[in-house]
Amino acid sequence: MATIRDLNADHIDILKEIGNIGAGNAATALSQLLNKKIEMNVPNVQIVSFDEMMDLVGGAEQVVAAVFLRIEGEAPGSMFFVLSLPQAERFVKQMTGDALFSLASPHPSELGISALQELGNILAGSYLSALADFTKLTLYPSVPALTVDMIGAILQYGLLELSRVGDYAIVIDTAVHEEQQPEDSINGHFFLLPDPDSFVPIFRSLGVSYE
Amino acid sequence: MNELVHVIKVGIADMNVVQPPHLIRTSGLGSCVGVVIFDQMKEVAGLAHVMLPDSSLARSETINIAKYADTAVEALVELIIKAGGRKNWLKAKLAGGAQMFSFQSANTDMMRIGPRNVEAVKRELERFRIPVVAEDVGGSSGRTIEFNPKTCILSIRTVNQGVKEI
Numbered sequence A: 001m002a003t004i005r006d007l008n009a010d011h012i013d014i015l016k017e018i019g020n021i022g023a024g025n026a027a028t029a030l031s032q033l034l035n036k037k038i039e040m041n042v043p044n045v046q047i048v049s050f051d052e053m054m055d056l057v058g059g060a061e062q063v064v065a066a067v068f069l070r071i072e073g074e075a076p077g078s079m080f081f082v083l084s085l086p087q088a089e090r091f092v093k094q095m096t097g098d099a100l101f102s103l104a105s106p107h108p109s110e111l112g113i114s115a116l117q118e119l120g121n122i123l124a125g126s127y128l129s130a131l132a133d134f135t136k137l138t139l140y141p142s143v144p145a146l147t148v149d150m151i152g153a154i155l156q157y158g159l160l161e162l163s164r165v166g167d168y169a170i171v172i173d174t175a176v177h178e179e180q181q182p183e184d185s186i187n188g189h190f191f192l193l194p195d196p197d198s199f200v201p202i203f204r205s206l207g208v209s210y211e
Numbered sequence B: 001m002n003e004l005v006h007v008i009k010v011g012i013a014d015m016n017v018v019q020p021p022h023l024i025r026t027s028g029l030g031s032c033v034g035v036v037i038f039d040q041m042k043e044v045a046g047l048a049h050v051m052l053p054d055s056s057l058a059r060s061e062t063i064n065i066a067k068y069a070d071t072a073v074e075a076l077v078e079l080i081i082k083a084g085g086r087k088n089w090l091k092a093k094l095a096g097g098a099q100m101f102s103f104q105s106a107n108t109d110m111m112r113i114g115p116r117n118v119e120a121v122k123r124e125l126e127r128f129r130i131p132v133v134a135e136d137v138g139g140s141s142g143r144t145i146e147f148n149p150k151t152c153i154l155s156i157r158t159v160n161q162g163v164k165e166i
Helices: A009-034 A050-056 A085-096 A110-135 A151-163 A196-205 B069-082 B113-127
Strands: A038-040 A044-049 A063-073 A077-084 A139-141 A145-150 A168-178 A189-194 B007-009 B015-018 B023-029 B033-039 B044-050 B091-096 B132-137 B143-148 B153-158 B162-165
Touching: A009 A038, A009 A044, A009 A085, A009 A110, A009 A168, A009 A189, A009 A196, A044 A050, A050 A151, A050 A168, A063 A085, A063 A110, A063 A151, A077 A085, A077 A110, A077 A151, A085 A110, A085 A168, A110 A139, A110 A145, A110 A189, A145 A151, A151 A168, A151 A189, A151 B023, A189 A196, B015 B023, B015 B069, B023 B033, B023 B044, B033 B069, B033 B113, B033 B143, B044 B069, B044 B113, B044 B143, B069 B113, B091 B113, B091 B143, B091 B153, B113 B132, B132 B153
Parallel strands: B007 B023, B091 B132
Antiparallel strands: A038 A168, A044 A168, A063 A077, A063 A139, A063 A145, A077 A189, A168 A189, B015 B044, B023 B143, B033 B044, B033 B091, B143 B153, B153 B162
């Protein structure tokens, strides 16, 4: 089986394009949902060790709000939409009009949590449907799960399948942020982590060999 | 004279040993299990950040022994003995193995990985006759743990419950 190290510049470009198309679609959905302008960075495709991956997001202990879903089908993998707590709270306040919503409170309002869950559903769904359209692969997303916790503990779930093959992950990372809001290292990230066996179908579907 | 205290960091699928005055820690344990094995009198301890229950899950020719419960416990015991620990005096403390997400997905085995990691680590410890003297496992929260080989106290930090010591 081909290993992660066999990726060439064409492969990286394709993965970037996947990040671009997926997150672009999701950013449009987010912008419509919040009725404000959302900016998106150029996708970052990185081959990183598991520890480096945690450093990318500000360290394993960084507390974030994350929506996680598993992708089954022809190109299985894991997808995460990660928000800093202030950003998640801002989004919820905008959607629900509840100016007091706080994720730090011991019992955040159920309405707020379900708004955040729904936001995650919509964004992850639009990312994946763009990805499926682009690759013509059949992808079945699981119901997204929302959690607020240490990012290291959350991202571990995306590394399980990869960890059976090696100690590296290919991360397709696209950051989104609201216009005129300060950017910080963990502002709105989409992470797509294809399982090791998914690279062959992804590249093949786009006409690039990778065996 | 004051000696500088270092905190030895153990990454994901990694292990190391520690002696006083230094501390050893690993961050962001989710489904992974942090297993500490120590000899209290000799003041030597080791920590492994175990990711998967069994090396039979590996699909590569070379494996990272710190990643799998069955290979990590054995290798950690060896490291501790090399650092001065005594085989028959070893004890263990465990933390981690949470189930962060509950899914109704086809791949439930992988989603149940936290409890499976805990079971596998315990099975290995039993094989080496190492008693588990304290544990904080399961639940649905991420943990950061730090062990002091002098006091043999394991501090566990979670997002919602602050710090507890076992």
